[in-house]
Amino acid sequence: MSKYRANGTSSDVLNGFLDYLTVEKGASAHTVAGYRRDLERFLVERGIADTPLAQVDTVAIDAHLTQLSLGFAGKPGLSAASIARARASIRALFRYAVSEDILSADPAAEVQQKKLGKHLPKAISLEEIAAMLEVAGQRPGPVGLRDVALIELLYGTGARITEVMNLSPDDLYLAGEFPHVKLFGKGRKERLVPLGSFAVQALEDYLLLGRPLLLGKAKTRVAGHPLFLNKRGLSLSRQSAWEIISQTAVAAGCVSEVSPHSLRHSFATHLLEGGASIRDVQELLGHASVTTTQIYTKVSMNTLREVHALTHPRANL
The missing domain is CATH 1.10.443.10 (Intergrase catalytic core)
Incomplete structure (x- = not known):
C-alpha cells in the first residue's frame, strides 16, 4: 500500500500520485506539471485539499468540470480540450488511489471522457x-x-x-x-x-x-x-x-529522456523485434492481460515500417 494512506489529505494523495507518475511511469517533467496544475486547481476550487480524498464523490467532480466550462471569478471558461485534459487528470488520480488501496471505490469512474490516442512508448537503442x-x-x-x-x-x-x-x-x-x-x-x-x-x-x-x-x-x-x-x-x-x-x-x-520505465519499454520492444511471441513478453512483463502488451507490437511494427521504407527498392517510388 502507498505511504499516502486513506486517512491522509487529498493533497497527500496527490503528492503520491505525482511521485508515481515520475518514478513508476517515467512521465516527463512537462507531463507531471500538467497533472499537478489540473489537480491542484480541482482540490483548491472544491475546497478539498485538506480533507480525505474518500469524501469526494461523483457530484463534486461533475460540478468542478461544469464550473471549468463556465469559468471562475469572472474569468472565461476553458476550452473543450482543456476540460477533457482536466477530466483525464482527475480520473487518473482516482484510479491511482484505488490501485493503491487508498480508496475502495472510484467516484470518477462514472465521469465520461473522450478517448484520446495513446502515445507509443519510446525504446532506447x-x-x-x-x-x-x-x-x-x-x-x-x-x-x-x-x-x-x-x-x-x-x-x-x-x-x-x-x-x-x-x-x-x-x-x-x-x-x-x-x-x-x-x-x-x-x-x-x-x-x-x-x-x-x-x-x-x-x-x-x-x-x-x-x-x-x-x-x-x-x-x-x-x-x-x-x-x-x-x-x-x-x-x-x-x-x-x-x-x-x-x-x-x-x-x-x-x-x-530516460527513466526506469524506459528500460522496461526497451526490454519488451527489443524482445519482440528479436522474434519473441507477445504471449512470452506478456508473461515476462507480468501483464494480467495480453491487451496491455499489444502496444509493443505497434512499436515493433513502426520499426518494421521504417526499415521497409528505407530499404525496399519499390517502397517510395
Missing part, C-alpha cells in the same frame, strides 16, 4: 544502453557496481522499478542452469524472470564487492534486507533509482 552501462561502470567504488547492476537488472528483466526496489538478495538465483529473479508484481503476484549472463555477472560483482561496503556504512540496522542500498547503507528509494537512471542517460549522451 542498444548503443544507448551500452553507453549508460559504460558511464555507470566508471563510477568509483561500490556505487559504480551498484549502478551497473541496477541498469542490467532493469533492462535484462523488464521489471518495474517498484519490483526491483522491493527485492532482497534472497530473491536472486544466480547459480545453476536457470539463473533467474523472483519478482512480485501488482497484487503480490509472483513471477520468475530469467537472467542473462551480463546481468548475472553485474549482480555477482555488486553482491560480492559492492553491497557489503555499502552495508558497512549503515549506522543503524537496515530494515527489510534490501538488495539495492544508497551511499549511507540504507535502502535505495524509488526516487533515487530514477535519478541514477536519468543522470546516467544524460551523461551517456542519450537523445531522449
